[in-house]
Every structure is written in C-alpha cells, then in structure tokens.
C-alpha cells in the first residue's frame with residue numbers, strides 16, 4: 029500500500045528534511061503533534077478568533093518549519109471529519125497505526141462555521157472561501173465577502189508572487205472548493221462563469237478534475253457522452269459558448285483521457301475526465317461507484333511534475349470530493365474508499381515534500397458530513413429500518429461491519445444526518461509555517477498562515 033513509505037527519514041540536498049520518527053506501532057499522542065496541540069501562541073485578531081502570529085513556541089533545531097514556503101500544497105478532504113479519518117485509518121492500517129495524513133508533523137483543528145445569516149452550519153463554498161481568502165462569508169459564496177465583493181485568494185496571491193498554480197479535484201473543477209481559490213461569484217451554482225474566470229482571469233497553470241458539462245454548450249456532448257437519464261442528469265450546459273475551445277485558444281493543452289494526461293508535456297493543462305463528479309454518489313448498491321477515470325494521486329502527480337518546473341515554486345489545491353458526497357448518501361464503504369484515495373495522495377505529496385525543501389503541506393477538512401461515528405458492532409444498538417427509504421429513517425441507519433486491518437475486530441459506522449454537521453475538523457501540516465497551525469483556530473487562520481509562509485513572513 030505504501031502508506032508507510034512517507035515515514036522514512038529522507039536526506040535531500042544534505043539536509044535532513046523528514047524526521048517524524050513515529051514507530052509504525054506507536055500511537056502516542058505526543059507523536060501526533062510534536063509541535064503541541066496547545067492553542068497557545070498569539071492572541072488578538074477580531075471576530076472571536078485569535079488569528080495572531082503563533083510565535084512563542086520553541087522548536088529548537090526542528091527548524092525545517094522555518095523560512096519561506098516556496099511550494100504550498102493544500103489538501104482538502106471535503107467532509108473529512110476526525111471520525112471519517114479514523115474509520116479510514118482503522119479500515120486501512122488498523123489499530124495503533126497512522127495514515128500518511130496523520131503522520132505530518134503538526135496537528136490542530138479548525139472551526140468551520142461560516143457567517144451565513146440563516147444557517148448555523150457551513151457549506152463547502154463558504155468554508156473553501158474562508159481557507160482561500162481568510163474571510164468568513166455566506167453559504168454559497170465563492171471568493172466573495174458577505175457584501176458580495178471579491179476577496180483576493182491564496183491562488184491569486186501565489187500568482188502575484190509569480191508562482192505556478194494548480195487545481196486538482198475529483199469533483200467538477202468548477203465546484204465550490206476549487207472555485208473558491210480561482211474565481212469570484214455570488215452563487216456557487218454559476219459554474220460556467222467560474223470556468224470563464226479560470227481561463228480569462230486567474231489562469232491556473234494546471235486544472236484537473238471532472239465537470240466538462242460546464243465547459244461545453246448545450247447540444248455539444250463533449251468527450252464524455254451526455255447522460256440525461258442519470259438520477260442527476262449529465263448534460264452540457266455552458267451558456268457562453270465552448271469554453272474548452274476558448275481555453276485551447278489561450279494556451280491550455282486540453283486532455284480528456286488518462287493516456288492524453290500522461291502524454292502531454294505542456295506547462296498549461298486543462299484536463300476534464302467526467303461530465304460531473306469523477307464518481308457516482310449514491311447509497312450502497314444504488315449505483316454508487318468510486319472509480320475515477322484518473323485517480324486523485326495520478327492527477328496530483330502530474331500537477332507536481334508540471335508545477336515543480338517553476339523556478340519560483342507553486343501553489344496547488346488538491347481536493348477529494350467523494351468523502352463528502354458519499355457521506356451525504358450515508359455510504360460508509362465509499363466514504364472510506366475516498367478517504368483511502370486521499371491518503372494515497374497525501375503519501376505521494378509528503379514524499380515530494382521530503383525531496384523539495386520549503387514545501388508546506390496542509391491537510392484539512394472543510395466541514396463534517398453525515399455525523400459519522402465509529403461504533404462497536406452491536407445488533408441491539410440500532411433503531412433504523414434498513415428496508416425503509418424514508419429520509420428520516422435513513423438518518424439512523426448503520427453501515428458495516430467493516431474489518432479493522434490486521435485484526436479480528438470489526439466496527440460499525442453510524443450516521444445522524446444526510447447533511448453537514450458543525451463539528452470541528454482535523455488539520456495536519458508540515459513545512460514552513462506549519463507550527464502556527466498546531467492549535468484550535470477558524471479556517472481563516474489557515475489562509476493567514478499560508479499567505480505569510482508564501483510571503484516569507486512569520
């Protein structure tokens with residue numbers, strides 16, 4: 029599986045860049061966060077969140093976190109809660125062991141609430157906008173504040189520093205999370221306008237994921253055939269012409285198959301590998317599928333190959349969307365599968381970071397989805413009716429049992445909602461500035477820390 033490869037102490041350029049030193053069997057909490065989980069360092073900041081500089085920690089010669097972040101790789105597990113991470117961990121590496129995403133040097137958590145006037149719990153748009161811009165906004169907002177005004181994003185800041193930039197996702201490339209880094213629109217549903225802004229305004233060097241329906245005009249199916257019979261109909265719907273052709277005319281190499289992606293040596297790539305998401309969101313056995321045409325790790329590797337050619341470094345956003353969407357369907361098996369795909373990708377990113385000094389890696393969840401909980405297998409602890417299709421009964425269904433890797437034990441996953449919950453989400457990080465993320469914080473602090481790290485401020 030290769031999940032443990034990233035823990036090797038690696039020497040690059042004469043500098044020991046990776047020394048996590050977690051024994052494979054060791055789950056000591058001290059090892060989870062050598063920077064400390066204490067919410068110390070720097071108070072201040074408005075809005076009830078201390079977003080001040082996290083100085084005051086003394087990390088001794090653990091100094092590889094210091095300096096400027098030449099490269100930033102922000103990895104979002106959409107809907108990735110602590111329990112979803114743990115269910116993935118138990119099913120993948122078992123008790124006493126850690127996923128690659130849990131093996132980064134620093135850990136903290138983020139409170140994710142948006143500033144929505146009507147809803148207590150965030151959506152992916154407001155949450156991604158908080159990470160991207162440092163501003164809390166209303167649900168559905170893409171890179172705009174409460175008044176609807178555009179707010180600069182981390183991707184734009186990287187571009188202004190003349191870094192290369194990239195967006196990689198298993199969702200539509202114009203979906204809420206990547207969009208919040210590369211566009212400014214009042215409504216997350218305006219995905220054709222988001223695509224237009226990518227190619228005409230923000231111009232990420234690498235754009236890889238699904239969602240070609242938003243790039244092709246009505247009546248032109250594009251590479252992936254329209255599927256109007258799908259429970260969530262898949263038909264081309266650009267209202268402003270053929271945006272793929274427009275992207276090509278402005279210098280993007282357009283690819284739509286794994287072979288074309290592997291073959292291109294362009295330094296500006298638009299890759300669209302599905303009509304909509306690169307998976308099928310559904311409850312178990314009702315058409316659910318997680319089998320992206322190109323895996324998240326393959327797309328990410330290609331992005332790293334391209335972006336790392338840039339002399340000034342890069343900013344790359346990587347998102348695994350199926351964790352959220354499968355949790356909306358209360359489909360624990362697929363949620364875990366998507367978590368594994370994210371973790372494989374974290375392992376390769378961590379390996380890249382160990383060979384490329386000055387790379388900040390941050391793994392976050394944008395909100396919790398489903399109220400997912402890990403429980404004992406207990407036939408008496410279940411009030412749901414597995415044969416019911418009523419939504420309120422669905423909410424109490426359990427999934428499993430799932431095997432715990434390397435053990436005879438099993439666990440059950442229980443759900444409380446088909447929507448998002450307001451639980452805080454876990455964060456792990458490593459590289460320049462990462463020590464400032466080892467605390468309780470709002471998502472906006474992640475923006476502030478990444479921006480400072482890219483600019484060489486502490």
Ligand SMILES: [Zn+2]
Nearest residue numbers: 107352397448
């Ligand atoms: Zn969601």
